[in-house]
Amino acid sequence: MVWSSAQPHSVDDMVGKAFGEKKGELKAVWARDTLGLSEHQYRMSTPNSPEPVPSCPSTSTPRAEAHSALTTVLLDDSPLKAHLQPYNHVCIKEYDSPLRRSDLDILEAQRAKQRQEELDADPDTSAEGKVYDQTLLAIIGILDETRVQSNVAGWIRGGGLWGPKRDEIKTYQAQDREVPAALTSESSESMWFEDEETVRYWAGKGREALERLGIPVEDGIEG
Template sequence: MTTNALSTSERKLLVLDLNGSLLFRPSRYKKSNNGGTNVRTVLSRPYVTPFREYLFHPETSRWLDTMVWSSAQPHSVDHMVKRVFGDYTKNLKATWARDTLDLTPDKYKKKSKTVKDLTKIWNAFPTFSAQNTLLIDDSTDKANLQPWNHLFIKEYGEEERRHDMRVVPALRKNPAIKEPEFDISKLAERLRSNLRVNDAEKQKQPDRYDDTLLAVIGILDALEHEKDVAAWLQSGGIILCGKESEPSFPGGVIGDRWFDQNVVLDCWVERGRATLGRLKINEVVGVVKEVI
């Protein structure tokens, strides 16, 4: 296995959101063990364990740096990071919280709209730029300054959590899930016709855990060898699922809900699973009733 790190200029940077992306925080609070500020309960998104093992696997760390940027306050971010990353916390390049968003004192204390301006990161870490940075966030508003560096993912909230808690008995009844084949010609025709999946026409999802993080692993695997992250996203790399584009393909769409198109989601999930298999990382779902 090749583990020699790439030169600084060749590395990529992954910027991760926390709440709604890697975890769900219900409104209930947990009493602090050290007498400090009480913190909200933290429930992980399915497949967080293999996701973090992938991020910090020697083969991945060879080309990828990972940091956290959350709009939550520092004490909450610290709690979430420790629960999600555990012993891998020390491997994060940086952990940024609400105090990095240049908010007024009034807005800092209230739940207000925030924007993650990636130029702040690029100023702090000059080797990174629009060409080699990917922000993963469940909010398009937070990424509106650099939309082509944003991988928009479905929010993991109360509804998604309840669904995952119901999946176990459903899978026992029907353990076999057939994955659809990826047909780029049909997808290109759909996009040419400007037919976008919306809430009214979402395809019915089979009974299975939220597998967004498996798809993200697949996407990161594809990005490893791309020279320009923003250009790849703008050209429709997500929708194309790593395949060659057709001349008439319209390209990417800012804020595209690619995860609502089963055929696209499934192809990235399969690539993610293949990547975990290649790296010998166990595919642990990790959905439990207790706090992670």
Template sequence: MRDDARSVTPPLSQAPSSSYLALAEQDPSRVEDSTRSRKLLVLDLNGTLLHRSPHNFQPKSRYRPGVQEDRKRDRHGNFLPRLRPVHPRPYMPAFRDYLFHPETKEWLDVMVWSSAQPHSVEDMVERCFGEHKDRLLAVWARDTLGLSSDHYCDPSRPSDDSTRPPDVDVSAQAHSALTTLLLDDSPRKAELQPFNHVCIGEYSGEQRTAAASASASASASASASASAAAAAAAEAAGETLEASGEQATATVATESDAPPADAMPDVVYDSTLLAVIGVLDEVKSQANVAAWIRAGGLWGPHGPPSEKGPHEVGVPEEQKMWFEHADVLAYWTGRGRKALEELGIPVEHGIER
């Protein structure tokens, strides 16, 4: 139970500065050479790139002589909390390969900034990026947020102060609001720099369960279809053998024996990361990221919804975000797929059963 007598750190101002707003109000413009205007992508982890299962609280076990604990310890020798299961978002393999493709690296720096504790961030980064994690420009965890010891283990504390990354020289180019994007599932994470925030929908436990079930069903259907095709091919080959003992022509199964594409199960996974690739493909040519987002760039060719247009009952139009509009999400998803194809990157969803 929370002790209401505890002191609480006053919240920081949540209003953008006048200088930031002036920069964002500039007219969007394009650059001819994207390598001369490198961008910085700041990635959140939980809810954005992955779903981390909730804590499974267990009673503390008594000390048992001779029994070795497999848990990691901190630098003081204390046991760290147990790691929670991590499930990457659909298309994380394709997203990762895009971020670190040689052509992408010519114009994009990538870093991770999470409010989780360092040992948890290390595990999540490993699950998302694997052997590519060393290509990240930086990995910042809860120990970089400047929290007091009272707040360090409090998950309710605001996690990201988005004013910091753009002002930190973490590469050969000092990044700013002109060049920085924060990818995060929380609309409040970038209140000080709202026009550098690409907000996306949270990847929840329900979505993870649905994706795993869809993957299992698709695999089972594909196996059944392949088995049926093989059986049909074998039966056709057997029917060509004549009782007279004449030499039969062997029937070789070809791609035509496989079920047609429209007969395969139509599994639709969350395409958010594909859409983000599409957004990045456009942002690389923008001279001022904040100005592009403020001008409605995330809405693509559709443009932001008109404030004077019809509103859905109970859902004010101005509260809906770009990814909540099917046509907008479909546009960026299609552009993301095209960007992957141009780089020769397989569009793999990577969902494990």
């Protein structure tokens, strides 16, 4: 199932690119026209605070699996949108213009190095050690982990998004001590994706998941 506050034509385009030929296997696709908004709200570019699992008649099938906050994940780059369901929210780093520019710079440096190697010239090493944004790989790793969680909300609340640092959070909780703000998923000052070790951990898990599925890891950067 896919649920987005974007307009139907945008959701259809995103779903088509994300799922390709498997698009028809989705149980449901909800877009902005399913949120019960007035015409004025529909056309405004304002944050929406959806309920975890919307009611949609088109999803009712005789053998449908029951879903709730225990199995629901909201992926969004805005904490405001998920303030009603903080423990169902996997906040994602916004792919803004500077981040896009950084990826394009790496792409151009790699292309320049390839051209120089073809000409037997001294290769450009400016891109060495630099990597594309790994957020999507990390999200794949996180989603793969949620598949085995019986209570997604409990997992997130317990610091699951922090991967290798989760035990550190549990130690503070077990000792009945206040968990430092830098280690909590609710902190407005620190998010899991701001910690390089955590991002590398989940990106590695994402690569493993794709390898198991036989899906090649491609950067997908075009410019």
